Structures are given as C-alpha cells and as structure tokens.
Amino acid sequence: MQPFIFDAHLDLSMNAIEWNRDLTRPLQEIRDREKGLTDKPDRGNGTVSLPEMRKGRIGLCVATQIARFVAPDNPLPGWHSQEQAWGQSQGQLAWYQAMVAKGEMTQITDAAGLKAHLALWENAKDTSRLPVGFILSLEGADSFFDISCVEKAYNNGLRAIGPAHYGPGVYAYGTDASAPLSEKGRALLKEMERLNIILDATHLCDVAFDEAMDLFGGHVWASHHNSRSIVPHNRQFSDEQFTRLIKRGAVIGTALDAWMLVPNWVRGASLPKEIGVTMEHVVNQIDHICQLAGNSQHSAIGSDLDGAFGTEQSPSDLNSIADLQKVPEILEKRGYSKEDIENITHKNWIRFLLNAWEK
Incomplete structure (x- = not known):
C-alpha cells in the first residue's frame, strides 16, 4: 500500500474560482478544456484534481484562500480594495463548502475531526471515493478589511494564516519587498494568538x-518554503531562519516550484527537462531540513502544485500530484527509515496539529 501523504499547501479554491477548473473531474478532462487558452501561463498543464489526489493517497492537505489587495502603485495582480479581496475569499470559501456538501472534501478544524479522518483513510481498502480532508489556511491577510474578520474567518474553519504573500501587504511585506510589520500586522498576530490560529511564516x-517570531507566542509552521543556501533568493529561507523555526517546533514543507528547487532557472524561459530538475531535487530540499534539524521531525511536503504554474514549471518526472509518491521511494533509496519516511510524508504535520489543538 502506498504511504499516506499530507500536502500542506494547495491553492485548490484559487484554481476552482479564478482558473475555472472543476477539480472533481479527471485531470486530463481539465487539461482538455483549457486547450487554446492563453490567459494563464499554465493552461493545459495542471497537475491537481481530487481524483488524482485520491490516486496518490494524498488524503489530507492544507488548502488556501488567497486574494491580494493592490494599491494603485503596485504592479502585481490583485484586487483594488480589501473589501473586494474579502469578497473573493468568501467565494473561495463557498466553493470549499460546496465540496463538503457534495462529499468530495471534509473540512478539518479540530483534533477529533483530524483523528476521525485519518482513521477513515487508514482503514479503507479503496480510497477512490473517499473525501479529501483539508485544513483551511489564508495565504496573505490583505482580505481582512477589519480585524473583526479574523474571528469570522476562524468561525468558518480558518486555522492558519500567512500574513504576507508577494510584495507590499496591509499586514506584512512578503517576497520581493521589505518592511517591518505594520501596526495592523502586530494586531493581527495578537488576534491570531488569542484564537490559536497557526502562523504560516x-x-x-x-x-x-x-x-x-519575536512577537508571536503561538504555533508556527512554514507550509511551503525551500532553502536559500540551495537556491539564493529572498523567497527562500536561510539556514539561520530554518534553525529558528526548528527550535520553535515548526514543520517546514518543501515546495515543488522548479525555480525554487534549482539555481539558474529563468521563469518563462527554462524548461524542466532542459534544466534537468527532477523529484530528486525535491528530496534534496527535504534532506537539507533533516540535516539542519538532526532528525526527520521538521521536514515535510507543501507542494504548492498548481500555484499559478503547472508541468511547465514542475519537476520533469512529475505528471500529476499523484507523483508525490516518488518522494517516499527516493527517500527509501537514500537510506531513510520507514519511521523517517512516515514523518516526512504525513506524521510531522499531524503531530504538529495535534499538539496545537489538543489543549
């Protein structure tokens, strides 16, 4: 039987609502409907669908809401007001709720629900019709037009927040930008700590x-973050930052975006086979965290597959998310024990959540 996999970062609702992908359908059908479309760089190259997740025994994930606010001087794509961003995030929430109502997905919000879902998958001989479990996360907090939105979101099942995404944000600055936390950002961290919402660094x-890291006293993880020492870029974390996270008990998910896996990737020009990026490079990132920690208890998977890129910017030996099963195969070949492999594929995330929720 294939190992159970917990993927800690998938932009499922973004793909459903903005990319107009029916993720309940077979992957090839989704690709076929996108033939000839050029509005997104990954059209026809998607890797994620719910059937493919079931095929790869990826029965649990952290699934996002994402909606960026952009000021007039911000060239990034996004919404022109925080209220519009909130509306977009609520449309994404409605899609998740529809998936739950249809039996395609199950929302996990507490330890009891997590344990019940794991038991369902572990005991099933056939997983092809099982609901995929998800923990709801918000990537970039711009859509909170008022601090009261945080508790509203929590009541709808939100359990993790990454305050920043790309560029300048209302609460924090992210990739390719630099500034201290805003006053609103510091207030957000206090509210998150009060509600026991996980901070995604x-x-x-x-x-x-x-x-x-200085201000927030709650639980911290890095859902999809790779190493700056392997690929130098401000999007990546340094070994010092990873070490600080490890000391806080964090789990760090390795992302599969090709430019984050190998140096000298030119976005929009490089191709996976030409560069030679493979799932071995994914395991290199996983192994790097294990070596820093001195154990396998802090490294995991946060694939970010179909995070505005597809097979054109993924490892060349990955056709769909089901190929995450190559990770445990490579780890085994490299001498990782069964216990280590189980930690990396799912147990680290589960242990983290139970620690955060069982109080």
Whole structure:
C-alpha cells in the first residue's frame, strides 16, 4: 500500500474560482478544456484534481484562500480594495463548502475531526471515493478589511494564516519587498494568538519574519518554503531562519516550484527537462531540513502544485500530484527509515496539529 501523504499547501479554491477548473473531474478532462487558452501561463498543464489526489493517497492537505489587495502603485495582480479581496475569499470559501456538501472534501478544524479522518483513510481498502480532508489556511491577510474578520474567518474553519504573500501587504511585506510589520500586522498576530490560529511564516520578508517570531507566542509552521543556501533568493529561507523555526517546533514543507528547487532557472524561459530538475531535487530540499534539524521531525511536503504554474514549471518526472509518491521511494533509496519516511510524508504535520489543538 502506498504511504499516506499530507500536502500542506494547495491553492485548490484559487484554481476552482479564478482558473475555472472543476477539480472533481479527471485531470486530463481539465487539461482538455483549457486547450487554446492563453490567459494563464499554465493552461493545459495542471497537475491537481481530487481524483488524482485520491490516486496518490494524498488524503489530507492544507488548502488556501488567497486574494491580494493592490494599491494603485503596485504592479502585481490583485484586487483594488480589501473589501473586494474579502469578497473573493468568501467565494473561495463557498466553493470549499460546496465540496463538503457534495462529499468530495471534509473540512478539518479540530483534533477529533483530524483523528476521525485519518482513521477513515487508514482503514479503507479503496480510497477512490473517499473525501479529501483539508485544513483551511489564508495565504496573505490583505482580505481582512477589519480585524473583526479574523474571528469570522476562524468561525468558518480558518486555522492558519500567512500574513504576507508577494510584495507590499496591509499586514506584512512578503517576497520581493521589505518592511517591518505594520501596526495592523502586530494586531493581527495578537488576534491570531488569542484564537490559536497557526502562523504560516511562508513569504514573510526577512525583517517581518524576525519581528513575527519575536512577537508571536503561538504555533508556527512554514507550509511551503525551500532553502536559500540551495537556491539564493529572498523567497527562500536561510539556514539561520530554518534553525529558528526548528527550535520553535515548526514543520517546514518543501515546495515543488522548479525555480525554487534549482539555481539558474529563468521563469518563462527554462524548461524542466532542459534544466534537468527532477523529484530528486525535491528530496534534496527535504534532506537539507533533516540535516539542519538532526532528525526527520521538521521536514515535510507543501507542494504548492498548481500555484499559478503547472508541468511547465514542475519537476520533469512529475505528471500529476499523484507523483508525490516518488518522494517516499527516493527517500527509501537514500537510506531513510520507514519511521523517517512516515514523518516526512504525513506524521510531522499531524503531530504538529495535534499538539496545537489538543489543549
């Protein structure tokens, strides 16, 4: 039987609502409907669908809401007001709720629900019709037009927040930008700590990362973050930052975006086979965290597959998310024990959540 996999970062609702992908359908059908479309760089190259997740025994994930606010001087794509961003995030929430109502997915919000879902998958001989479990996370907090939105979101099942994404944000600056946390950002961290919402350190710029780690007393993870020592870029974390996270008990998910896996990737020009990026490079990132920690208890998977890129910017030997099963195969070949492999594929995330929720 294939190992159970917990993927800690998938932009499922973004793909459903903005990319107009019916993720309940077979992957090839989704690709076929996109033939000839050029509005997104990954059209026809998607890797994620619910059937493919079931095929790869990826029965649990952290699934996002994402909606960026952009000021008039911000060239990034996004919404022109926080209220519009909120509306977009609520449309994404409605899609998740529809998936739950249809039996395609199950929302996990507490330890009891997590244990019940794991038991369902572990005991099933056939997983092809099982609901995929998800923990709801918000990537970039711009859509909170008022601090009261945080508790509203929590009541709808939100259990993790990454304050920043790309560029300048209302609460924190992220990738390719730099500034301390705003006053609103510091207030957000206090509210998150009060509600026991997990802080996702992913995308925080260096100065905001340092400040957040000092101010926030709750549980911290990095859902999809790779190594700056392997691929130098401000999107990645340094070994010092990873070490600080490890000391806080964090789990760090390795992302599969090709430019984050190998150096000298030119976005929009490089191709996976030409560069030679493979799932071995994914395991290199996983192994790097294990070596820093001195154990396998802090490294995991946060694939970010179909995070505005597809097979054109994924490892060349990955056709769909089901190929995450190559990770445990490579780990075994490299001498990782069964216990280590189980930690990396799912147990680290589960242990983290039970520690955060069982109080």
